[in-house]
Amino acid sequence: MTMNLQPSGVPASAVKRISSHARYETILLLRNGEQALLTIIIPLFIVIALSKTTVLSLGNAAQGFARIQTVAPSVLALAILSSAFTAQAIAVGFDRRYGVLTHIGTTPLGRRGLVISKTLAVTFIAALQVLLISAVAALLGWKPQGSILLAVGLMVLGIAAFSGIALLMAGTLRAEATLAGANLLFLLLLLGGGTVISSEQWPRSLARTIEFLPTAALADGLRAILRDGSVPSLTQWLVLLVWAVIGIALASRFFKWD
Amino acid sequence: MKYTDKRAVDGLSFDLHAGQVTAFLGPNGAGKTTTIEVCEGLRKATSGTVRVFGVDPQRFTPSERARMGVMLQSGGIPTAARAVEFVSEIAALHRDPLNVNELCERLDLHRIGRTPYRRMSGGQKQTVALAAAVVGRPELLLLDEPTAGLDPVARVKTWELINELREAGVTICLSTHYMEEAQRVADTVIIADQGKIVTQGKVSDLLSSGSSQVVLTTSTPADLDSLKQALGPGVSVASRFDDLVISGPSADEISRALVRWSSSNDVVITSLRSGDRSLEDVFFELTGRDLQ
Numbered sequence: 001m002t003m004n005l006q007p008s009g010v011p012a013s014a015v016k017r018i019s020s021h022a023r024y025e026t027i028l029l030l031r032n033g034e035q036a037l038l039t040i041i042i043p044l045f046i047v048i049a050l051s052k053t054t055v056l057s058l059g060n061a062a063q064g065f066a067r068i069q070t071v072a073p074s075v076l077a078l079a080i081l082s083s084a085f086t087a088q089a090i091a092v093g094f095d096r097r098y099g100v101l102t103h104i105g106t107t108p109l110g111r112r113g114l115v116i117s118k119t120l121a122v123t124f125i126a127a128l129q130v131l132l133i134s135a136v137a138a139l140l141g142w143k144p145q146g147s148i149l150l151a152v153g154l155m156v157l158g159i160a161a162f163s164g165i166a167l168l169m170a171g172t173l174r175a176e177a178t179l180a181g182a183n184l185l186f187l188l189l190l191l192g193g194g195t196v197i198s199s200e201q202w203p204r205s206l207a208r209t210i211e212f213l214p215t216a217a218l219a220d221g222l223r224a225i226l227r228d229g230s231v232p233s234l235t236q237w238l239v240l241l242v243w244a245v246i247g248i249a250l251a252s253r254f255f256k257w258d
Numbered sequence: 259m260k261y262t263d264k265r266a267v268d269g270l271s272f273d274l275h276a277g278q279v280t281a282f283l284g285p286n287g288a289g290k291t292t293t294i295e296v297c298e299g300l301r302k303a304t305s306g307t308v309r310v311f312g313v314d315p316q317r318f319t320p321s322e323r324a325r326m327g328v329m330l331q332s333g334g335i336p337t338a339a340r341a342v343e344f345v346s347e348i349a350a351l352h353r354d355p356l357n358v359n360e361l362c363e364r365l366d367l368h369r370i371g372r373t374p375y376r377r378m379s380g381g382q383k384q385t386v387a388l389a390a391a392v393v394g395r396p397e398l399l400l401l402d403e404p405t406a407g408l409d410p411v412a413r414v415k416t417w418e419l420i421n422e423l424r425e426a427g428v429t430i431c432l433s434t435h436y437m438e439e440a441q442r443v444a445d446t447v448i449i450a451d452q453g454k455i456v457t458q459g460k461v462s463d464l465l466s467s468g469s470s471q472v473v474l475t476t477s478t479p480a481d482l483d484s485l486k487q488a489l490g491p492g493v494s495v496a497s498r499f500d501d502l503v504i505s506g507p508s509a510d511e512i513s514r515a516l517v518r519w520s521s522s523n524d525v526v527i528t529s530l531r532s533g534d535r536s537l538e539d540v541f542f543e544l545t546g547r548d549l550q
Contacts, residue, residue, distance in 0.1 A: 010324055011324035100335065102333075107324075110320060
């Protein structure tokens, strides 16, 4: 069988390259069983468990609201942490270790195109998580308050902040260290990052520190909008913005491609 | 394409000829991968200049990268990727790629099915990487040890594809430590050792550069001094494992001298063959070491 092998090396358009590769990265993320457990199953389990039981106190601010009103925005913040930080860090870390970043650097997509594609894929997964968790929460009686647009804006900023830290870890540490570190940080931030246990439930001295974590800023901000029907404080916006800027700046400065 | 650099590769300078296959031949540590990675823009030369398509590879844009197909020595493919799906994805980055189905059919990639990359055999991994390198219709193909770990049938298939690509006008640079591969597919060979070019030229010129060769074994260790004396000037003797490798202008002269030497020194020659040189012999003559 003979094929027409005539050279004709022309790149597809930038939009086509990035959209096609973002789609491919999404498929690879969804196919990974552990990642699906982390990003879909665990958050859904927590929504149901925390809203249907009283094992965990939700704090003074939650008084007077049905439990699901507090639990839903908290778990949305946790879900975004799982995809934009943990899943992203692990995927990029292993791609880096196995030379995927090196090879893609020789294709028309390039390294920057790859990072953009991966970020789009993670954003898509986060959107999927938000829809799924919101649907389950709605079945449990959740009635979101406030401005949806504001909530989406805060979540996008959260994705930027978590992605920056994920890329910094994945681009500077060994893949195994990233795997262990990203899972450990997920667990620590789940318990002590102000997500499901809000910062105000901790002793005052600790609470002041927790408030400056991106997880607390995102979760407190989402609770302010979606439960209280108010707006996030300036501090919450600023905390996320500063983490995003510093994370992305450090990642672009120190990222090692191979 | 010119390349000059020091350290891991030192003072290398060569041109790739358009529409030809150039093989980079050398043992591990020769600097083959480093050199290829500099040409791909993956590594920065510490000194010297490199131009590919007239451009410094460090400044490649998507346009130059679309004209180049790259196969890394190993890896480069996501562990969860499936064969045909990955090749299609690389194809989608190009405006006018090869027909993915036809290419995958030809390289037997359909048979791999849904097996993820991490569970493929070494040969399957190599073949997926080769397909990904050629699917974008490159003008320049840079293949780092494309047949390492392949079974003989897959190796011949790869060689056939390389020959067809060359006939279609693709410029190909491949690294290998199989001299047979270099002899089978290459127009030009660059032989490197420890970061330096030992020799380079057309395969036919290197193989017929005026000398013949005789390889023999003896029943008892031979006295090299008496042998050298018997062979006379202009003839070199070297030992390679149990063999003695003798190179000189005329195989006939060498054989006659050997017969005289064996009877007068009471040495029994247990095997003797004379014939054309291979690239392996060229490498051995130049470095005193074996290629593998």
